[in-house]
Amino acid sequence: MTLEKNLQTVATVVATHQHLPGALLPILHAVQHELGYIPADTVPAIAKALNLSKAEVHGVITYYHHFRSEPAGQHVVQICRAEACQSMGAEQLWAHACVRLGLHGDHPGTTADGAVTLEPVYCLGLCSSSPAMVVDDKVHARVSISKFDRLVAQARSAA
Template sequence: MNVVTPLPSQDDIKDIIARHSQLEGPLLPILHDIQSQFGHVPQMAVQVLADALNIGRAEVHGVISFYHDFRDAPAGRHVVKICRAEACQSVGANALADHALNKLGGEWHMTTPNGNITVEPVYCLGLCACGPAVMVDGQLEGRVDNERIDEILTECGA
């Protein structure tokens, strides 16, 4: 289960930056640290990072938007990641994803209105021989079918 923490202040972000300032190319480690501590990278952090690292806001935003694991809003209490790689697609991952998204009434990266579940695509979980694969709160599960994804979503509070 994800832990929801209060929104960071600019001072919180500056403290994280200071911890990584000795690194060459510290942007990714800083972003990972922010997300680890706060569950997402808040919009206000973009300008603080740009100023501290002497780079443009567009560069910071580009890195955040390029990497799928960074999010700009807090995730739900449970994160369900569905593999979208070719091996899982070949054994029904697309239909599984469609089923899960339809059940939740949303789309990728959405969080259910009750805040319980965020569903995200992931491009390989390393269970290629056991697809379709999902990850629920960091726990891998293979050979997931519609019945099992329904159980998972119910267990997570859908």
């Protein structure tokens, strides 16, 4: 999408959310919902509309794991790394996912082929059935390493 179209989307989102108390978060959620991410070149427009600095808006985007500054891959895989899931092996699952997908770090991004974006999440409300993960908005509980491999393979083959 072009910058012009992105800025049009941002202007519409701002117009419908600007009146809300604490409008920045609802606006960022809506922009990501519409565009799939929050393009860096739309940050100045968001900041100006809310009378904030670009650094303040950027700070909020980078603080919340939910927000993306880059487009996601074809499939989005999120692994819960919060406490209950950690106690049931989520960190081993995360490490396996990184190796399996050839990614690294706490915000590993997208596989080289653009097929899978791996992201951390912090509690999906399935603590009693942990570890939990999401594949393309569908939540899965009690995720073993073999279940992870199966779910990701299914997502890739459904591409």
